[in-house]
Amino acid sequence: KRKVILDVDTGADDAVAIMLALLAPELEVIGICSVNGNREVRLTTDNTLRVLDLLGRGEVPVYRGCEYPMVSTLKPGRKPNIPWREGMMTGVEALVHGDHLEIPETDLKEQEECAVSYLVHALKNAKEKITLIPVGPLTNIGMALRVAPEIAENIEEIMIMGGGFLTNNSSAVSEYNVWVDPEAAEIVMQSGCKITWVPLDATHECYLTTEDAAEIRKLGTKTADAVAAIIEKRTKGYSNDVDMKEYSGAPVHDALAVCALLDPTVLTEVEEVNCHVDIAAGYADGQTCLDRRMRTNKEAPNCRFAMHADREKFRSMVIDILKLADR
């Protein structure tokens, strides 16, 4: 089994990613880190614990991570605080960007150790390499790499949900997870680790529809019900979005990162490319800048970036994995 640590800002699509990772027989989830992102870290931690409880997997340790991005909220032009704390994230935005989940409350508690300290210790002491699946802002991993850069040697691979080439959602050229903490993302890009980006270009092609939700509901478990409800709610959110009138479903971004680890062929047209994250606090802050120059002197590839993905494959993977749930 491949040992993995999830880093999440749960978040509706994060919840589906966690479920798939816990159910997939090929993966051993040794820990889950929470981070500020879709909501403040207090809520993303609580949401994560609720998901574990729903699946009866309370033994998986959850470590609360960073409350704020490294630098971005200090930048001129950025809000001094994160938007939803100023009451800006309402209606459709809140639906799309991770409401508080409608999953029952839990008595499960997070660990005392914080996520950054956990990442440093777990990776320093690892007997075999560990794979990271960050599906929120990269703050915890960026901080851990700053504290102990040598942990990169014990990272097998980092499968990131984030970034965008032609598809973006938080500024004209940036995707939410990277936009929240561009500096952390750039630290990860400079770590020398094996990195795959599962960007919006790929996740938007893997939308799930209300028909898919109905099929999932037929599986008849609490887990399947929760996933179906998430898809239905997200579909409503996305169909209200003026620019997406033609869109018949909703992407479940983070779930695709887990599927990509299980079967890399769910990602298509994966480019080996050089990527840096813009941190300049201008219009392009948080852009994943790909060096696709038709020049022999362009920068050497430091990651794989998925331009497309296979919706049919994704859909059937999600359903097949959910069949493994026993509650």
Ligand code: BDR
């Ligand atoms: C990403 O942003 C968050 O809202 C989602 O959970 C996903 O990780 C998509 O841009």
Ligand code: CA
């Ligand atoms: Ca997320």
